[in-house]
Amino acid sequence: MPELPDVAGFKSYLDANALHQRIERTSVADGRILEEVTGAKLARELKDASLEKTRRHGKFLFAAASSGTWLVLHFGMTGSLRCGRGRGAEADDDHAVLVLHFRNDGRLIYRCRRLLGRVSLTTDVGRFIAAHGLGPDALDRELKPDRLAALLAGRRGALKSTLMNQSIVAGLGNVYTDELLFQCRLHPATHVDELDAEEIEHLCKVMKRMLRTAARHGGDLGQLPRSWMLPRRDDQGDCPRCGSDLESLKISGRTAWYCPRCQKRP
DNA sequence: CGACAAGCCTGGTAGC
């Protein structure tokens, strides 16, 4: 379930392990993850180049190759990165879908168990973001409360699905949206048009704080504050605040977990 | 065996 904090973790991982190494060859184990690019083109563009720096926007990770192109990684629900060295580094990895083999015998492995992730190339990150209709990154400094209010203005759907809409704000998924609603004490069925300006301002501040905290830990659930609901988000879970059993319901086809006592319907 | 989880795209439709 890679959302913004998890992708931020992949970014740090790639930065620490896979930059400035010359790429000898690229292999694609399953072409279904490729978007508007062929395996042959990907290999051609990356051969003899090295990854020099990375950028993240929402749930997308971009890695600049020295050849001038950007490798675009989206992780779907089950994607992740891993680096290996030596023979057999990916032999034990059934879900290695894309592998960059470096000259120094290291490799960057993009894993994707359910093949819902996407790999692409772009020459212009800004244009890619615009073409995919992505809204501002949820941690963008320019995304202040009044800007969020403007983005939500005129919307009438459920707040939860609206926050998960990547064309409005990029980065939040099902899991962190539940946590955000929990921290704001908003019932998951709350609709956007029920919020006043003050509530949107609070929502914005809590969203930033939550995502910054989670991103610092690379989305590692074990390191999140004890006051958070997220690690308990299942039918065994109880509310870290009041101890009530957590409940779930479906909002736009997605499971929403919440505390029935702390998150009252308005 | 069928249900379910997740992100996101598609297509039908509800609502202004």
Add this chain to the structure above:
DNA sequence: TGCTACCAGGCTTGTC
């Protein structure tokens, strides 16, 4: 009437 926003369904596969 016409457009947009909304939402259910499908993709995918491992797990229960």
